[in-house]
Amino acid sequence: MSTTTTEELSATTLLRFATAGSVDDGKSTLVGRLLHDSKSVLTDQLEAVERASASRGQEGPDLALLTDGLRAEREQGITIDVAYRYFATPRRRFILADTPGHVQYTRNMVTGASTAELTVILVDARNGVVEQTRRHAAIAALLRVPHVVLAVNKMDLVEYRESVFAAIAEEFTAYATELGVPEVTAIPISALAGDNVVEPSAHMDWYGGPTVLEHLETVPVSHDLAHCHARLPVQYVIRPQTAEHPDYRGYAGQIAAGTFRVGEEVTVLPSGRTSRISAIDVLGRAVREAWTTQSVTVLLEDDLDISRGDLLVPTKDAPPTTQDVEATVCHVADQPLTVGHRVLIKHGTRTVKAIVKDIPSRLTLDDLSLHPHPGQLAANDIGRVKIRTAEPLPVDSYADSRRTGSFILIDPSDGTTLTAGMVGESFASPEPVKDPAEDDGWDF
Template sequence: MTSTTAHAAATTLLRFATAGSVDDGKSTLVGRLLHDSKSVPADQLTAVERVSRSRGRGAPDLALLTDGLRAEREQGITIDVAYRYFATGRRRFILADTPGHVQYTRNMVTGASTAELTVVLVDARNGVVEQTRRHAAISALLRVPHVVLAVNKMDLADYAESVFAAIAEEFTTYAEELGVPEVTAIPISALAGDNVVEASAHMDWYAGPTVLEHLETVPVGHGLATRHARFPVQVVIRPQTAEHPDYRGYAGQIAAGSFHVGQEVTVLPSGRTTAVAGIDLLGESVDVARAPQSVSLILADQLDVSRGDLIAAAAFAPPVTQDIEATVCQVADRSLAPGARVLLKHGTRTVKAIVKDIVSRLSLDDLTLHPEPGALVVNDIGQVAIRTAEALPVDGYADCRRTGSFLLIDPADGTTLAVGMAGRAFAEPAAEALERDGEGWDF
């Protein structure tokens, strides 16, 4: 292993997403991060400079580094989720630049579903708007542990501290009502580069970190390694070689917690209990493995285990149920109504299911609930009751994002209809706020 490879392996990985209203400067911020951290290949930068000149712009349009679709370039907006990978000396990053248009809110759900941090941009001239609240609510819904409020275009607001302070206070108050655990507010100008990678000379009243400094130092890990052990089985390995004629390994990625040799585990949904006899990691036997490592588990007993089963710590196994109450975000253009027959994909298992009821729809403007909406349409967020044909081991989403989430799929053509999160929609503070208005998420 070279020193460069060893260094990359030793650094931590942060997955983060950007969100905000149209023209708030998300793509420009991402482009500035890539450019100023020297993470743009020379040929790509040359291409951006050429396109920028053809449009009569004196400086490179850094938004073009992420707006890769032809329709995006033509309209000057972000439509699809653009993923980019870059690294600094302190950390590796996977970022998702998500659309700002209301009709592409579902794309923000996709981009933030695996994120540990969300950067919500606000135009300093416009302040907190409907889409700002919507993106904050989605971050809370998806249990993203860190939120950065980037008040952009401060250069167009004369770098006024009072403008920044008012926006930061309004957003932070709203986020606290949602139960967002942490908000870091940073005044920036993505176009000019103020407080993105380098500290701004125009805002000496701000003493906090730049965007990149915060991204490099924020805690990561989601606490996956400290959660109760969860292992969805992807495939059963039976090599049947002369060296290992009786080898039977269960391969997959550890979703949460850790496994060690000798640990007592339960196979779900059957409920059979056994012990971990061995763990294979990258072709070698190890005593301990942790999330999110991909391994093969060898069990002490020959149980009936197949793809879709869940191996869990015996003392902390999740409940097995056919009735799931959850919050879903409708991502398909077609509606979701009571009685709909769907496929539910949970972990590595897909089962038939029926939507028993659409209990309520959440208004992101004022966090009020509208009971019995009749159906959910694209971008709606609502509480549903689902009955599955087979029992599934389902955690609450607040306890484990991986084993508490699922997809609803159209069995006719395979279209993803909705993404779901089992259990409460928001953290306790938001639930209490809703109950004060006379309605609560009663799961």
């Protein structure tokens, strides 16, 4: 294990990143190599992997088993679930999400990348950019992941040729740039052999860039959400009814963005009622202000009707409320999403009835063209939707807030997650047409 001290860790930054790529591109092996070569694997974990590898007739440890923890994953040799791992170096702390490459589990890539500041997209040097590569690049762009690493893996199987790497890097970078990805860093690697993962490769002297770990340790990361639009989705109303605090009424939740201060005027949405913050409690201790990701209890000067699902915002910086939500979505369910589909929309801590009024377009990943008015979205499709909600929702643009600008659509019959949506994100949809579900009895 690393000998990094607690004091050193407290002074380092945290990077959340995800891996993505097609089946057998080597994502789990790359993650295992990062953990192994950065000395972030416990002895008993490594011994267990060595035993499992030996039982399968392998000469050395299969580092992919460090993340493929489910029995079904080990049996099939593919990643199914999102595997979250924590590790640290003296320069930075990391939370990584190893996401599945199989097209059936693309929905899990959306989950893993939704909170990531960086995505590592792997490509097999023998196959180049394939459809799943383009899909993962599109998802990274939609989720506004600020940094993308193209890891061209298995360079040992193409004799470490620079021309192979250059052609793949050029094709992917051009595609990602057209999607609007702000930054692409291409790195040639062999996860199995360890080339350019933690240590520089002795086989690719033509490459002068960073290793994967070096880039992860040095890429700029900004966690300064304290100056964003302040938002507190109410999760729970606390009324202890004790002799010491007979009139205590607090509104608890995790601050999604921004900073709240005692004395500040706030508005409760969607009702629009206003009051001032009289106190803020953090872990049972009174504070003058609290900021993003802190779990807090806010007390107000006035006795307002507030419940789970409401949103507390500064009055001077309140988002609009609307019953008409336009967004770009990634459909994650096997059941298609159709025009007229009755759904539940979950936004923050609020869940309301809604109906899909229109699907203006579906994105074609090969050439980024738009298929107008497809009528439905199938599993893994990316498209534009227009949704009418039964009650007003206070939504931000996803460009302004990844937390309060996102939502999921849920099947009301069985609770299945259907779609992940980003408010306002667009691939320049065509003009809408009159939807056929306008008079179906759910016309909110």
